[in-house]
Amino acid sequence: MGRMEAAGGLAVTTGVDVNGGVDRLKNDDVPARLAAKDATLWGPEAEEEAAIRLGWVDTFVKSKELVAPLAKLRADFAEQGIDHIALCGMGGSSLAPEVISRTLDLGISVLDSTDPGQILAELGEASLRRTAVVVSSKSGSTVETDSQRRAFEAAFKGVGVEDFASRFVFVTDPGSELEKLANAQGSHLFLADATVGGRYSALTAFGLVPTALAGADIAELIDQAETFATSITSDADNPAVVLGAVIAAQPTITIADDGTGIVGLGDWAEQLIAESLGKDGKGTLPVVLEGPAAPGARGSDRVYATVGGSSTGLPQSGSSLAMPDVVVNGPLGAQFLAWELATAYAGYLIGIDPFNQPNVTESKENTKRILADGLPDERPHAVDGAVEIYGSHADTVAGALGEVLTNADNADAYIAVMAYLDRIDDAEVAKLRAGLAERTGAPVTWGWGPRFLHSTGQFHKGGRQTGVFLQLTGAVGVDLEIPDREFTFAGLQAAQAAGDRQALASRERPVVRLHLTDRKRGINQLVHALRELS
Known part of the structure; x- marks a missing residue:
């Protein structure tokens, strides 16, 4: 059932039954056709875009x-x-x-x-x-x-x-x-x-x-990439084909560094997978984990992958719950090409054009309109300490977080936390992802705004419409002018957050917004509120 394939300096080891996907890719001659930059692989509707987007192969x-x-x-x-x-x-x-x-x-x-x-x-x-x-x-x-x-x-x-x-x-x-x-x-x-x-x-x-x-x-x-490229058309070991079948195998893939030399590959793979495959109401949702033992790694609806640079063994997390379904080991240059190939293969298996991004511009257009017309008039439902609560029936931060978890208590749901904050000074708030994941069976993603708009933002609008969204915004102490523009950075940030809320609301997805009137106090409240939830 499981398999291990290694070539070109990179190995993919998996216990997931991907034989059907691998056989389909090889029987349809997909690796060789991709190596030849065959733009017809993903169907006639994708051909025009694919014809000008296959330079990455070499x-x-x-x-x-x-x-x-x-x-x-x-x-x-x-x-x-x-x-x-x-x-x-x-x-x-x-x-x-x-x-x-x-x-x-x-x-x-x-x-x-x-x-x-x-x-x-x-x-x-x-x-x-x-x-x-x-x-x-x-x-x-x-x-x-x-x-x-x-x-x-x-x-x-x-x-x-x-x-x-x-x-x-x-x-x-x-x-x-x-x-x-x-x-x-x-x-x-x-x-x-x-x-x-x-x-x-x-x-x-x-x-x-x-x-x-x-x-x-x-x-x-x-x-490293050139060495790995020799495996693309291999009839024997072909790690990227196996990885592609893994990505297509379940609705969700969770990704963690295994601690053997590569740092943060999941953040890059998240954009690659979400923006390539999250469209037409389907696709694979990537979830980046804080480490091999992070909450939410495993589940019946997901495959759990670890990536590393030097070891071909399993991560020593100390917990059998964190043992991965797939291990991808090899140098960084090879990793880049392997995941790109695998995502293109997964698009073929799922039936998705992996090169367009039809929903990315929606929030951008909303932002432009808000910058021109002004922010929407929104009033908080409640205020709890340093946190204003919007889009929720709860009167407390703990209650609002509990409502997010309740909304995600159904099949195929996932929670997306979107933080329009300073990802350096406000980094403590990212603990919220793991805390929510400990309290739900649904996948929980984390995105810093606006960077996620160029990544998982495509999946939020174009992928499966089962997302439950928690948006975090914060008061700005010192603003910064943008020369020769009529808006400031704080104004742009607020417009981007509001534009994204509108894009999600138009799909009738639940969006709870917590606005921190004092960032440090508000983050402290969020972290403590999680502890109140069973």
């Missing part, structure tokens, strides 16, 4: 061209005393660099937030003088990234950095507004592979430029 070949110019630019920055990289990007532009940075301990500051406190923390004079800023956006017009770029430009000018344009490194698709700006002001420019979609772009300029500038050996990452 993009590592083109990415070798980045190694030398990035090494030179890193050396040039070092001569100028620049030794810190800040990355402005969302979704596919930031998640892979973050995994690489965390795994290799590079210390990149990833700014995929509109929280003014999180951004202000990067704009101090001492840090600015030693910082280069990578601005990554395929379209070149992503509102969060554009706003962050404007804030950094103003901050550089404010501390007297006259050659601020040379501190910017732009990564974008050919022909974008960002390319035009780079050429106009003389900033560094790296054009990405336009045939690769954002969530598949780990091994393109989006994943490699910021990490190479921070000190990563990107040639090694590329080599």
Whole structure:
């Protein structure tokens, strides 16, 4: 029933019965057809999009061209005393660099937030003088990234950095507004592979430029992917095919690092899987766990996966409850390509186009309208200490959390916690995911806003319509202006949260919102309220 397949430096070991899925993929010649970039694999409706989105299959070949110019630019920055990289990007532009940075301990500051406190923390004079800023956006017009770029430009000018344009490194698709700006002001420019979609772009300029500038050996990452690519069409061991069948096997996949060298891959895989497969009312829901023994790993509706870099054994969690259904072990470059292949294979098995994202723009359009017309007039149902309660019949924080759990007490339900807060200073609030997972049989996901809008936000609107949503927002102490814009970062953040609430409400999904009028006190209340629940 179970199987273990290893090739190209990566192994997939599973006890899940995936023989049917594996046989179907191989009998239909899917691996070879994908290697040949056959855009007809996912049906006629997906063919047009797939035809321009399959460059990732061998993009590592083109990415070798980045190694030398990035090494030179890193050396040039070092001569100028620049030794810190800040990355402005969302979704596919930031998640892979973050995994690489965390795994290799590079210390990149990833700014995929509109929280003014999180951004202000990067704009101090001492840090600015030693910082280069990578601005990554395929379209070149992503509102969060554009706003962050404007804030950094103003901050550089404010501390007297006259050659601020040379501190910017732009990564974008050919022909974008960002390319035009780079050429106009003389900033560094790296054009990405336009045939690769954002969530598949780990091994393109989006994943490699910021990490190479921070000190990563990107040639090694590329080599790891190239070595693994030899297994794509293998008739014998083919780990990606097995992993694809695993992803398609259950409605939910839970993912944890196993502690053997790779850090945070689940956050990247979450976007890849959710945005690729969460549409047409179906798909696989990814749930990122805090560790191998985290609550909510196991369940009859899910498969539990661990990922690691060096060990091929099972994680030593000390609990048989946490023993995984599938173990994926191998170097990071191979992991990126393996999960990309597996997600494309899972789309074939489920019957989903893995390259479009039809529902991502909905919240964006709502945000634009709210920025133009103003925030909706909403009044709290109740106030409990430092927490305002919206969308709930409860008068206490504990009661509101209990209502969320009750709403999720049915088949196929899942809980999504969405926090429009500072994921550095307000990190304590993330304990809420594990606390809720301990008290329900439903899967519980965690998302920092607005970054999840470029990730699981697609699944929330396009996947199975069984989600129960808990949105967390917070009062802003010090706001930050966005040069040449009529809104501030706090205004943008509030509009994004309101726009997403509207998108979910239009689907008649339950949305409870807890607004923290004092963030520290409010987070403390949330953590303590969980303890009151049985």
